[in-house]
Amino acid sequence: MSKEVRTIERRALRIMQNPEMPVYLFALAAEEVGQVSDVARISRDEAGKLIGYQRPERRSHVKQILEYLDSGDVLFPNGLILALPETVKFRASRGPATSDGLSTSGVLEIPIPESDDAPRPAWIVDGQQRSLALSRTKNSRMPVPIAGFVAPTLAMQREQFLRINTVAPLPSNLVTELLPEVFAAPSPRLSARRLPSALVDMLNQDPDSPFRGLIKRASSDGIERKRAVVTDTGLVEALKESLESPAGVLFPYRNMALGTTDTEGIRRLLLTYWTAVRELFPEAWGKPPTQSRLMGGVGIRAMSRLMDRVMVHVAVESADAAEVTRKELGRIAPLCRWTDGAWSEIGLPWNELQNTPRHISALSNYLARAYVDARAGKK
Structure with missing residues (x-):
């Protein structure tokens, strides 16, 4: 008998900007960010093929964010953007008031690995420095706003990564x-x-x-x-x-x-x-x-x-x-x-x-x- 897959369930809004790529808005506790997602560092494999897309960690930047998160009363509206796996499931809430024509409320199920060594299901497209600080903060249950979209391919993640970072230029x-x-x-x-x-x-x-x-x-x-x-x-x-x-x-x-x-x-x-x-x-x-x-x-x-x-x-x-x-x-x-x-x-x-x-x-x-x-x- 196969093991039951462990999931994190969160109340979420589904926004259909693109009929084939829904956007989900939800919250995770700071300590859950690292359980759900990882950073795809840019590098090349032995054959020279490009893998990943994120720049290296900026330690001074992470330290500044961490000091703020640990400082006491915190307002942290700067959310993260995640590329979610195709295995996520969204259950729309029942009833006539669950949709206003722009978004639909429901529950998002995200599968997470049983082992800490197993690959995470989601990748961080925007907010890697914030995610590193969140993984180290003492305020581990602080709610963090998340925007997620289903990206089945690395190419799609890279494309969105470049689009999202147009305002704050990448190297x-x-x-x-x-x-x-x-x-x-x-x-x-x-x-x-x-x-x-x-x-x-x-x-x-x-x-x-x-x-x-x-x-x-x-x-x-x-x-x-x-x-x-x-x-x-x-x-x-x-x-x-x-x-x-x-x-x-x-x-x-x-x-x-x-x-x-x-x-x-x-x-x-x-x-x-x-x-x-x-x-x-x-x-x-x-x-x-x-x-x-x-x-x-x-x-x-x-x-x-x-x-x-x-x-x-x-x-x-x-x-x-x-x-x-x-x-x-x-x-x-x-x-x-x-x-x-x-x-x-x-x-x-x-x-x-x-x-x-x-x-x-x-x-x-x-x-x-x-x-x-x-x-x-x-x-």
């Missing part, structure tokens, strides 16, 4: 890494970053990529973070610029009429170009920006804009694409000062170049002019 690198994993971006602004985000993910994981393991990701562990030297948000912006500008070399790879993208063609071009960059500047590649401005935002953005000029002269599918790319980049290589010396035309020592719009524009324009002049035989 840019966390958004960057999550975007390729959701079915629909929460806003036009984020939608425009979705493809560049996926390309950055490819550059960080592709065995043939010169950027492999060098890009800082929200999911990177301690060992990976020590090796990573390139900020992913800078790469996202660089790729987004090339994809969206008609003058960008990546722009023709998108068929706007059909809504399709030649991602394999983009991959081939990016690997060809950036591999050539690595081979031409081996002393500057893979070092932190404090030692090489090539790997900083100013270098990445300027060299990406140069890519738009260089790669129009390269037949990427040809057998000699790598050789031609190195030759084209070689025109400006002697002028570059990534790790020492000074950029004479810009009037700055190498280590005074900063990741600012003014310096990015100055370096981009200088490299573009030098490349055009070199191809024209002026220098």
Whole structure:
């Protein structure tokens, strides 16, 4: 005979904003939050697949909330948002006065594990810092307002996580890494970053990529973070610029009429170009920006804009694409000062170049002019 499943039952309101995704409003005691829900920390498994979506714990923030919760008279209206399992059950109350046309009252049943080591049924989509403080407070029976929705897939949870956190912005690198994993971006602004985000993910994981393991990701562990030297948000912006500008070399790879993208063609071009960059500047590649401005935002953005000029002269599918790319980049290589010396035309020592719009524009324009002049035989 199978064991009877243990449940927490709470009076709740069901709100049907979406006919296939009801929202439930109810309360849990502070100590019950940890019994019902857990935090899906962002990380990657051994195969490199993204798991979770939450940023790391902010200890100082949790401590401040905990001190308030333990201080005595507490008003804590800031609720939590939970992604609930499909196994929750809602029983509407009987009688004509149970619904006002906007919500229906009833009882929500949430199954909870018998063992403390077993997985929790729900995931915290918003309020992870508050939930950690609630799990540690002495005021363990304090009622906590909860809004929950049934989310059968991790992709749906990630999508709602991004939507909910639009007002209080998430770290840019966390958004960057999550975007390729959701079915629909929460806003036009984020939608425009979705493809560049996926390309950055490819550059960080592709065995043939010169950027492999060098890009800082929200999911990177301690060992990976020590090796990573390139900020992913800078790469996202660089790729987004090339994809969206008609003058960008990546722009023709998108068929706007059909809504399709030649991602394999983009991959081939990016690997060809950036591999050539690595081979031409081996002393500057893979070092932190404090030692090489090539790997900083100013270098990445300027060299990406140069890519738009260089790669129009390269037949990427040809057998000699790598050789031609190195030759084209070689025109400006002697002028570059990534790790020492000074950029004479810009009037700055190498280590005074900063990741600012003014310096990015100055370096981009200088490299573009030098490349055009070199191809024209002026220098």
